[in-house]
Amino acid sequence: MAHEINLVLHPGHSKCGSTSIQTSLYSSIDELEKHSIFVPDSRFQFHFEPAREPADSLHPLWYFQDLMTGSIELSSFERRIDAALASTERFRCETILISSENLCNLYLKHALDFHRVLAAKFRRVQVIYYIRRQDDWILSAWQQWGYRNGKRLETSADY
Helix, strand or coil: CCEEEEEEEECCCCCCCHHHHHHHHHHCHHHHHHCCEECCCCCCCCCCCCCCCCCCCCCCHHHHHHHHHCCCCHHHHHHHHHHHHHCCHHHCCCEEEEECHHHHCCCCCCHHHHHHHHHHHEEEEEECCCCCCHHHHHHHHHHHHHHHHCCCHHHHHHC
16 A cells, blocks of 8 residues: 655665765754654664664664575565555654665666565655766776775776
């Protein structure tokens, strides 16, 4: 069943500022919640839920990875969403915002099924996708991955 809550997805592509965006989001949770926008923790739990387990961290990156690789069954994710959405009215939740780099890893075994579950659970879905200029991306990617491995910038750019 599709719920009236809005879903905003930020599938942050690598080297496109995702970590900075997520740091800002998670450091502004209280302010976001004042505007009825909620972000999940590492167990895909929300502040508005009455019975929450302690989260391992703020961000659900590894939870999503486990879902998209099959380590966690998608049916348990569907139940998790349903339980969360059942609690939204009391806290005026209008929007759920999810930002995670691995939301764009569509090559993972169950990634498309994961996105289909999200699409089925929310009536309105908005995707915010930040794309970095290619010349800027190449330099940043080389600095993080190529330079550390002894590759020259030209080799990384050619690749």
